[in-house]
Amino acid sequence: MLCRGDKIAYLRRRGVRIGARCDILTSAANFHLGSEPYLIEIGDEVTLSKDVNLITHDGSSRVFRGRIEGSCRYGNRFAPIIIKDRCFIGTQTLILPGVTIGPDSVVGAGSIVTRDVPPNTVYAGVPAKFICSLDEYIEKYRERMVPLSATSREELRRQLTLHFWGEER
Numbered sequence: 001m002l003c004r005g006d007k008i009a010y011l012r013r014r015g016v017r018i019g020a021r022c023d024i025l026t027s028a029a030n031f032h033l034g035s036e037p038y039l040i041e042i043g044d045e046v047t048l049s050k051d052v053n054l055i056t057h058d059g060s061s062r063v064f065r066g067r068i069e070g071s072c073r074y075g076n077r078f079a080p081i082i083i084k085d086r087c088f089i090g091t092q093t094l095i096l097p098g099v100t101i102g103p104d105s106v107v108g109a110g111s112i113v114t115r116d117v118p119p120n121t122v123y124a125g126v127p128a129k130f131i132c133s134l135d136e137y138i139e140k141y142r143e144r145m146v147p148l149s150a151t152s153r154e155e156l157r158r159q160l161t162l163h164f165w166g167e168e169r
Contacts, residue, residue, distance in 0.1 A: 011037065019044035019085065026052040036078060043085035043103065051092045054081050058097060084119070104134055 007028050008018055015038025016031060018024070022042060030053045031037045039056040042048075058077040065071035079098030083089065087101050090109030101107065101117045108124025108131070117123045120134040132140070146163055150156035161169040 014038070015040075017041040019046065021045045023047040025050050030054065039078060039080040041080065041082045043083060043087070045086045046083050047088045048083075049089060049091040049093070049109070052089050053094045055094070056081055056097050090124075106134070106137060 007024055008022065010028055011024065011031060012018055014028075014031070015036075017040070019042060021044055023046075024042075026048045030051065031040060036056040040054055056078055057075055059075060061068075061071065061075045061077065065073075065075070068076075070076075077097065081095050081097065082100040083095075084101060084103035084105075086104045088106045089095070089101070090107055090111065092109055093107050093111045093113065095101070095107075095113045099113050099116060101113070102119030102121065104120045105117050106122045107113060107117060107128060108122065110126070111124050111128040112126045113123070113128045115127070117128065122131040122134060122137045123129060124131050131137075146160070148156065148159050150159050158168050161167060
C-alpha cells in the first residue's frame with residue numbers, strides 16, 4: 001500500500017484505527033510510531049491539532065525494570081488511547097496511556113490528559129480538568145463568534161480585516 005503524502009493512510013498502515021472525515025494536523029511522528037500506534041483508535045470527524053502527542057506506554061520502567069522479575073525490555077505498562085467521534089484536541093496537547101476521550105468533547109490547547117474525558121464536555125489544563133459542558137461552551141462561543149460568510153481564504157482575510165481593522169489589509 002502506497003501512502004506518499006497521505007498521512008491518514010500511513011497511520012492506518014501502522015495500525016492506528018482512524019474513522020471517516022478526520023483532520024490529523026499533527027505529525028505522524030507524534031503517534032510515537034516507534035512504539036505502539038496499533039493501540040490508538042480515533043473515531044469519525046475528529047480533529048487533532050498541531051503538535052498533539054499520543055503516548056501509549058510508560059517508559060519510566062527503564063530506571064527499575066532490572067529489579068522486577070518478568071520485566072520486558074520494551075516495558076510492561078501499556079494502554080490504548082481512544083478518541084471517540086466528533087472531538088477536537090487542541091494544539092500541543094499530550095494524551096497519556098489508558099485515556100478515552102468521550103464523543104463530542106473538546107480538549108483545550110496545551111493540556112495534559114491523564115484521565116478519561118466524559119462525553120459532551122470541555123477539558124483543559126495541566127492536568128486537564130473539567131471546564132464546562134459542551135452546551136455551555138457553544139453558548140460562550142456564540143457570544144464571541146465573528147459572523148462570516150467567506151468561502152475562500154482571500155474572502156476570509158477581507159472579512160476579518162474589515163471586522164477588526166475597519167479596512168481591507
